[in-house]
Amino acid sequence: MRRARTNSRTFFAALVLAALLHSLARPLQAQTVDSLLDQSYHSMYNLQFDDALKSLEQAKGLDKDDPLPWMAQSCALLFREFDRLHILTSEMFTSDERFNARSSHSWDPASRQQFEGALNAAEKLAQQRLSRDHNDTRALFALTISNGLRADDAALIAKKNLNALSYTKSAENYAERLLALAPGYYDAYVATGMGKYIIGGKAAPVRWILRLGGLKGDQDEGIRELKLVADHGHYLAPFARILLTFDDMRHKNTADARKRLASLSEQFPNNPHFPEELVKLDRPGISTGQ
Numbered sequence: 287m288r289r290a291r292t293n294s295r296t297f298f299a300a301l302v303l304a305a306l307l308h309s310l311a312r313p314l315q316a317q318t319v320d321s322l323l324d325q326s327y328h329s330m331y332n333l334q335f336d337d338a339l340k341s342l343e344q345a346k347g348l349d350k351d352d353p354l355p356w357m358a359q360s361c362a363l364l365f366r367e368f369d370r371l372h373i374l375t376s377e378m379f380t381s382d383e384r385f386n387a388r389s390s391h392s393w394d395p396a397s398r399q400q401f402e403g404a405l406n407a408a409e410k411l412a413q414q415r416l417s418r419d420h421n422d423t424r425a426l427f428a429l430t431i432s433n434g435l436r437a438d439d440a441a442l443i444a445k446k447n448l449n450a451l452s453y454t455k456s457a458e459n460y461a462e463r464l465l466a467l468a469p470g471y472y473d474a475y476v477a478t479g480m481g482k483y484i485i486g487g488k489a490a491p492v493r494w495i496l497r498l499g500g501l502k503g504d505q506d507e508g509i510r511e512l513k514l515v516a517d518h519g520h521y522l523a524p525f526a527r528i529l530l531t532f533d534d535m536r537h538k539n540t541a542d543a544r545k546r547l548a549s550l551s552e553q554f555p556n557n558p559h560f561p562e563e564l565v566k567l568d569r570p571g572i573s574t575g576q
Contacts, residue, residue, distance in 0.1 A: 332556040353428035356408035379532035390445035426464040433457035434477035454481035479511030
């Protein structure tokens with residue numbers, strides 16, 4: 287009888303221990319690569335770059351063959367540099383003349399090295415996955431966005447327009463392959479939409495020459511694709527909404543700009559740029575477009 291009672295206690299203790307371990311493991315299991323990517327992008331738009339990069343280091347540890355944490359790291363580093371250099375402001379985007387007259391900038395050297403290292407790692411892992419499966423959508427998405435980030439760097443920081451156009455072309459090619467396989471990857475439209483918008487703002491002879499090289503410029507089409515990202519995208523939906531806000535301000539669509547900025551400010555309360563842009567809407571000379 288005593289042995290049976292002892293065995294019963296041992297069995298009960300084992301059950302309690304197993305339940306405790308299971309309860310402790312659940313938070314760890316919940317931290318998937320995708321959930322960490324979500325956390326990282328939210329922190330990035332909130333200008334909490336250290337938190338964003340910390341989440342991505344965790345994501346890398348969960349799947350060493352996944353290119354998306356490296357791609358997202360590149361994105362966070364680029365946005366950190368945009369913030370340091372005050373690049374993502376409405377002043378640059380409110381007219382073609384202002385955009386074409388933008389200044390070139392220089393990266394913080396350490397951040398530049400990290401950016402290139404993360405991009406190279408993302409592209410290497412993505413190409414390895416494509417060598418095993420040429421329809422790997424995760425790899426195609428990583429290459430689409432990585433080339434888009436290189437284009438943004440070349441266009442908005444270095445002001446190397448030809449390099450930017452070359453990366454834009456590569457991003458569009460990968461985006462077309464991806465969207466043919468998986469139309470739900472709406473974030474990919476950022477790469478195509480932004481390129482069409484910028485090229486569409488160039489003079490007609492320049493657009494004609496670029497079209498011969500396979501680059502299409504159409505600002506209306508670019509806006510349509512950015513709206514797809516804003517409405518249905520995932521990681522890059524806030525970025526698309528920022529770009530659409532600048533276009534609203536450019537065309538004096540104050541009501542739409544105000545609505546988008548208020549939503550962004552509510553979603554990312556640690557980012558002071560959205561309230562700052564709201565203040566600009568009340569300055570003389572800006573009125574609601576119809």
